[in-house]
Amino acid sequence: MLSSTRPAETIADLLTRAERPLTSFEFMPPRSEEDVYRLWRATDALVPLSPDFISVTYGANGSSRDRTLRCTRHMVASGLRTVGHLTAVSQSVAELEQAVRDYHDAGVDHILAIRGDMPGGATEPWLARPDGLANATDLVRLVHRVNPDACVGVGAFPDCHPASGDLDLDARILADKAEAGASYAITQLFFIPEHYTDLVARVRALGCDIPIIPGIMPITSFGQIRRFGELSGTDVPADLVARLSEVAEDRAAVRAIGLEAAARLCCRLLDQGAPGLHYYTLNRSRATTELHAMVRDRRPGMWDR
Numbered sequence: 001m002l003s004s005t006r007p008a009e010t011i012a013d014l015l016t017r018a019e020r021p022l023t024s025f026e027f028m029p030p031r032s033e034e035d036v037y038r039l040w041r042a043t044d045a046l047v048p049l050s051p052d053f054i055s056v057t058y059g060a061n062g063s064s065r066d067r068t069l070r071c072t073r074h075m076v077a078s079g080l081r082t083v084g085h086l087t088a089v090s091q092s093v094a095e096l097e098q099a100v101r102d103y104h105d106a107g108v109d110h111i112l113a114i115r116g117d118m119p120g121g122a123t124e125p126w127l128a129r130p131d132g133l134a135n136a137t138d139l140v141r142l143v144h145r146v147n148p149d150a151c152v153g154v155g156a157f158p159d160c161h162p163a164s165g166d167l168d169l170d171a172r173i174l175a176d177k178a179e180a181g182a183s184y185a186i187t188q189l190f191f192i193p194e195h196y197t198d199l200v201a202r203v204r205a206l207g208c209d210i211p212i213i214p215g216i217m218p219i220t221s222f223g224q225i226r227r228f229g230e231l232s233g234t235d236v237p238a239d240l241v242a243r244l245s246e247v248a249e250d251r252a253a254v255r256a257i258g259l260e261a262a263a264r265l266c267c268r269l270l271d272q273g274a275p276g277l278h279y280y281t282l283n284r285s286r287a288t289t290e291l292h293a294m295v296r297d298r299r300p301g302m303w304d305r
Contacts (some may be wrong), residue, residue, distance in 0.1 A: 003025045011053055011083070011151055011153065011183065011184060012151050013184070015184055018275065019275065021270055021275060021276045022051055022053070022275060022276030023050075023277055024052055024055065025045065025046055025051050026054075026279065026280050027281055028056070029057055029067060029068040030068075030071060031154045032279060036067055036070060038283065039056075039235075042284060046078065046285050046288070054081070054082055054083065054091050055074070055083035055110075056072055056084070058084070058085035058086055059179065061155075068085075069106055072108050075107045075125050076106065076107040081110065081119070082110065084108040084112070085114065086104040086111050086113050086143065087114050087116030088115050088136065089133060090132075091130060092132050093142065096132075096133065097146050100142070100146040100147050101146065103147075109147060109149055111151075111153070112153045113136055113142075113154055113182070113184065114136055114139070114155045115135050115155075136154055136173075136177055137176045140177055143181075144180075144181045151183050153182060154174070154185050154186075156185040156199060156212055157170050157187065157188050158188065158190040158198070158199045167198070168202060170202075171199065171206060174199075175206045175208040177198050178208050179302060182226075184210060184212070185212045186212075186213045186215050186278045187213070187214050187279055189216065189225050189228070189234055190215070190234060191235065195267055196212075196214050197276070199212065207214065212274075213274070213275055213277070213278045214274050215279075215280055215284075216279050216280065216291070217280035217282070219240075219258030219261070219262070221251065221255070224258075243305075259294065266291070267298050270299055
């Protein structure tokens with residue numbers, strides 16, 4: 001069992017105070033040494049935006065995991081409140097417990113606990129290791145058992161998890177994760193605001209008040225539309241697809257339309273009470289910086305509090 005004396009406010013503390021919407025950025029684990037330094041440059045570029053937290057997704061194999069830990073250490077050293085991801089897929093209980101300890105030793109007591117997808121993607125049937133865990137709810141419990149001081153976040157699915165096909169079941173699972181000790185949730189990326197508000201309503205109807213932060217990713221290339229559907233079952237509005245199709249060969253026009261659509265989505269979510277915005281960066285800072293500036297310009301009062 002670990003103990004932390006780090007005095008910084010947790011994400012749960014910030015959400016409880018709710019003085020303004022939170023801002024956070026997510027990065028993918030580097031695949032090579034060159035990617036490590038590219039990721040460091042991208043995260044350093046976002047420091048002036050004063051994000052409330054920053055996160056890097058988890059590589060379960062040895063070399064990827066080591067690079068992930070190096071990047072989290074760099075983020076901590078940069079003064080950023082850092083969230084380490086942890087997935088149950090393809091790992092034993094002992095390996096997961098060690099990962100929690102490694103994060104703590106790296107200065108990371110915020111963990112996003114997610115089940116993860118099988119190697120074939122979100123639609124491949126889940127198969128737990130005999131010496132592993134069955135789901136994210138059990139992973140939340142494991143994190144708290146190893147590090148009682150950890151602030152644990154979890155995933156949520158506005159567009160319905162591809163493996164469940166049941167929005168009500170998704171809401172019940174999220175409520176179970178909150179009951180197990182999760183302090184907040186971050187959604188998978190989505191483009192239809194009603195899907196987010198419907199998810200929040202279903203979870204609240206279960207008596208669960210866990211804060212649910214929407215995950216945002218602007219479309220910056222036409223090819224992303226198909227990949228979003230294939231990888232995560234994300235619904236892209238037909239009118240947005242039509243507008244992007246008209247300029248599919250013009251990369252600058254696609255990017256401009258995608259950023260504008262994302263900015264409108266963010267503003268609508270904030271107007272409806274979303275507790276923050278979590279930007280999926282794809283390890284690039286420029287589009288994220290531009291999008292966040294667009295949102296702040298349109299809703300300046302929200303960040304002036």
